[in-house]
Amino acid sequence: MAQAQIRRAIESGVPDHMPYLHPKLAQNYGNWKYHDRPRPGVLHHVSHSGDEVWTVRAGTQRQMDVHTIRKLCDIADQFAEGRVRFTIRSNIEFMVGSEAKVAPLIAALGKHGFPVGGTGNSVSMISHTQGWLHCDIPGTDASGVVKSLMDELHEEFIREEMPNRVHLSTSCCEINCGGQADIAIIIQHTKPPVINHELVANVCERPTVVARCPVAAIRPAMVNGKPSLEVDEKKCICCGACYPPCPPMQINDPENSKLAIWVGGKNANARGKPTFMKMVTSGLPNNAPRWPEVAAVVKNILHVYKDDARPWERMADWIERIGWPRFFEKTGLPFTKYLIDDWRGARANLNASTHIRF
Amino acid sequence: MAKKSHATPNLDQLENGPWPSFVTGLKHLAKDKDYVVDLLGHLEHSYQTRKGYWKGGTVGVIGYGGGVIPRFTEIKDADNKPMFPDAAEFHTLRIMPPAGMHYDTGTLRKFCDIWEKHGSGLIAFHGQSGDIMFQGCTSENVQGAFDELNEMGFDMGGAGPSVRTSMACVGAARCEQSCYDEGKALRAVVNATLDDLHRPALPYKFKFKFSGCPNDCMNSIQRSDMAVIGTWRDNMRTDEALAKKWFAKHGMNELVNDVISRCPTKAIQLKEIKSVAKGASISSVAVSDSLALEIDNKDCVRCMHCINVMTGALAAGTDKGATILVGGKRTLKIGDLMGTVAVPFLKLQNDEDYEQLVELGQKMIDFFAENALEHERTGEMIERIGLVNFLEGIGLDIDANMVSAPRTNPYVRMDGWDEEVAKINAKKAAA
Numbered sequence: 183m184a185q186a187q188i189r190r191a192i193e194s195g196v197p198d199h200m201p202y203l204h205p206k207l208a209q210n211y212g213n214w215k216y217h218d219r220p221r222p223g224v225l226h227h228v229s230h231s232g233d234e235v236w237t238v239r240a241g242t243q244r245q246m247d248v249h250t251i252r253k254l255c256d257i258a259d260q261f262a263e264g265r266v267r268f269t270i271r272s273n274i275e276f277m278v279g280s281e282a283k284v285a286p287l288i289a290a291l292g293k294h295g296f297p298v299g300g301t302g303n304s305v306s307m308i309s310h311t312q313g314w315l316h317c318d319i320p321g322t323d324a325s326g327v328v329k330s331l332m333d334e335l336h337e338e339f340i341r342e343e344m345p346n347r348v349h350l351s352t353s354c355c356e357i358n359c360g361g362q363a364d365i366a367i368i369i370q371h372t373k374p375p376v377i378n379h380e381l382v383a384n385v386c387e388r389p390t391v392v393a394r395c396p397v398a399a400i401r402p403a404m405v406n407g408k409p410s411l412e413v414d415e416k417k418c419i420c421c422g423a424c425y426p427p428c429p430p431m432q433i434n435d436p437e438n439s440k441l442a443i444w445v446g447g448k449n450a451n452a453r454g455k456p457t458f459m460k461m462v463t464s465g466l467p468n469n470a471p472r473w474p475e476v477a478a479v480v481k482n483i484l485h486v487y488k489d490d491a492r493p494w495e496r497m498a499d500w501i502e503r504i505g506w507p508r509f510f511e512k513t514g515l516p517f518t519k520y521l522i523d524d525w526r527g528a529r530a531n532l533n534a535s536t537h538i539r540f
Numbered sequence: 541m542a543k544k545s546h547a548t549p550n551l552d553q554l555e556n557g558p559w560p561s562f563v564t565g566l567k568h569l570a571k572d573k574d575y576v577v578d579l580l581g582h583l584e585h586s587y588q589t590r591k592g593y594w595k596g597g598t599v600g601v602i603g604y605g606g607g608v609i610p611r612f613t614e615i616k617d618a619d620n621k622p623m624f625p626d627a628a629e630f631h632t633l634r635i636m637p638p639a640g641m642h643y644d645t646g647t648l649r650k651f652c653d654i655w656e657k658h659g660s661g662l663i664a665f666h667g668q669s670g671d672i673m674f675q676g677c678t679s680e681n682v683q684g685a686f687d688e689l690n691e692m693g694f695d696m697g698g699a700g701p702s703v704r705t706s707m708a709c710v711g712a713a714r715c716e717q718s719c720y721d722e723g724k725a726l727r728a729v730v731n732a733t734l735d736d737l738h739r740p741a742l743p744y745k746f747k748f749k750f751s752g753c754p755n756d757c758m759n760s761i762q763r764s765d766m767a768v769i770g771t772w773r774d775n776m777r778t779d780e781a782l783a784k785k786w787f788a789k790h791g792m793n794e795l796v797n798d799v800i801s802r803c804p805t806k807a808i809q810l811k812e813i814k815s816v817a818k819g820a821s822i823s824s825v826a827v828s829d830s831l832a833l834e835i836d837n838k839d840c841v842r843c844m845h846c847i848n849v850m851t852g853a854l855a856a857g858t859d860k861g862a863t864i865l866v867g868g869k870r871t872l873k874i875g876d877l878m879g880t881v882a883v884p885f886l887k888l889q890n891d892e893d894y895e896q897l898v899e900l901g902q903k904m905i906d907f908f909a910e911n912a913l914e915h916e917r918t919g920e921m922i923e924r925i926g927l928v929n930f931l932e933g934i935g936l937d938i939d940a941n942m943v944s945a946p947r948t949n950p951y952v953r954m955d956g957w958d959e960e961v962a963k964i965n966a967k968k969a970a971a
Binding site: 194197202203218243245246247248254258265274309317318320321322325329332354362429439447453456470471492493527 | 560871914
């Protein structure tokens, strides 16, 4: 008998976006004139043609069940001509061609539990990763951390009361898939990997693992008569880079994998050049299911920033004005020796001047 | 009806509070699916022990080398049997969305039907590289799910050492700050590299990202190997009606403190209308009957701040295109790298311009494929070989816009100085 026909993939690549656009967006493609924000969560764009479109932005849980997605589709069918789009921070956007539809759309989203906000100078949804739900190397969860934090920051999502926009991210390992942000929460391991020497030879390509280490702390070794790897624990910086290519080098530790907080990442070129975020504290416990210690630090930084920064200052702009000593003073975070960079290029982070604020 | 649920005291706590709960969503799915009942048990086990329990493997679809993220459970009993057998395999399909992540509900509903049939019913919009993440599928069902999604006109995204799925901002579709057709550029560039996207054979990952203006909403400068960021060369446009409306609403304090003094290069001055300068590089706009903003565009670095504050009153010019930056990435292995300028301005107007962009992308990939070490990103490769060697390799001319300052040390062989000067002078003379 002939075998079932093998279906070859149609290598169609990225689909054309034009058929998916809301009709008003398609008609005014490349012809927009300006925008304003009538209220938090709503954008109003005006075209050179005179056309107007209102966008209502709502937060989602990102990891969505089909029932939730269908509910969002029902709302889009009712109000937004069956079109939606998603932002980079997993917010959903509904476009409407008349202002009269905005309030009923917001009411419908509210009724189904979708918070409307995330625009302008609000705290938007946390950009995040997979965590325990799906990742093969996670030190913590992602969706759960985000759910916990967004519950705490809900009021700042639905309002626009921050000096400028605030982007948050979380990452379950130091690879930092969540990305640069005004405030980032990232796993920081504090102990070298625990090696299961029984498995290394069968599971790991040893030269690859040796090459992966940023500080050359890993070398091949025979352990109990089996080819394995050993780590110079004095050299090891506990980054976890060896763990993905070699799962028997377990880096995650329920107690000793801590959470660090980073601030001041900015990708926009607006005002100053883009900046990388800086570590400002660490040692916070990986305290599932609600991570209250992390939430307390994040909220504290946010509140100090909210009170002290001037309009349009992003986290990085604000710290540039007040200086790092005052950032630590105002937030009450301890400036420890571990926050002084000693990686390559570290001298660029030292104060080569007498610029000191007293 | 699915089997009985596991006790999930930790996850239950994530159903409280005002933010939408993924746990509530999973529990809804678990009513009908044993798969999700066990997934919840698996996740609760992670919450209780504070560890992850998925390992990778090899699962794919016919014809492609990547795009499926395989996950097999490591929670096993003494006999090496999975403790949560229905969720023993939990693979993800990465599917590329349309640029700008626009959808019609018919498409989303079809996604739901397909994923309810073949997978867990859990979909993430979107992963950090921009994929639609169809999360949770057995090895057996991966091909069937992909076939149906593929028939809808959707294709697999990137994973492993390959060109990755890309992202573009909303751009021309809904933003006045758009400086090129981001969706068209994304589609042209990525679809020209599909072989390297679907069949991972590069030294490591390679990411393109597309932002329509220097606000860089796609965060391309920090996380893409080749960032295409919209900009313009000519003078900023102004609109007097909108400028006056803005000033009437916001007043002098905001005009001075939030607009003029926040210009990073002091290109904006407040002047009495009668003393506003005239000149080829000057944009000006009255904000009241007596006062005007005067902008010297030669000093402007296109940071976007004043345009962000006074939308429409101030706007990008019309001679538009993009700045191309290369080498952005996060920490591993040598530390964070920001993308840096490789092409100060590439006009993006007609089809030939977009073809040039595609060619540039292909050259970057070819050079990367031939010259990077294993597990080395483009930025690390450039750090190792030097920017000049990289530029020569892909045939780009050097430009003073590529540096924040010239060299500060003398440690370089300069035998060829005179020849370089002669070349540059010849080029100037020919221009």
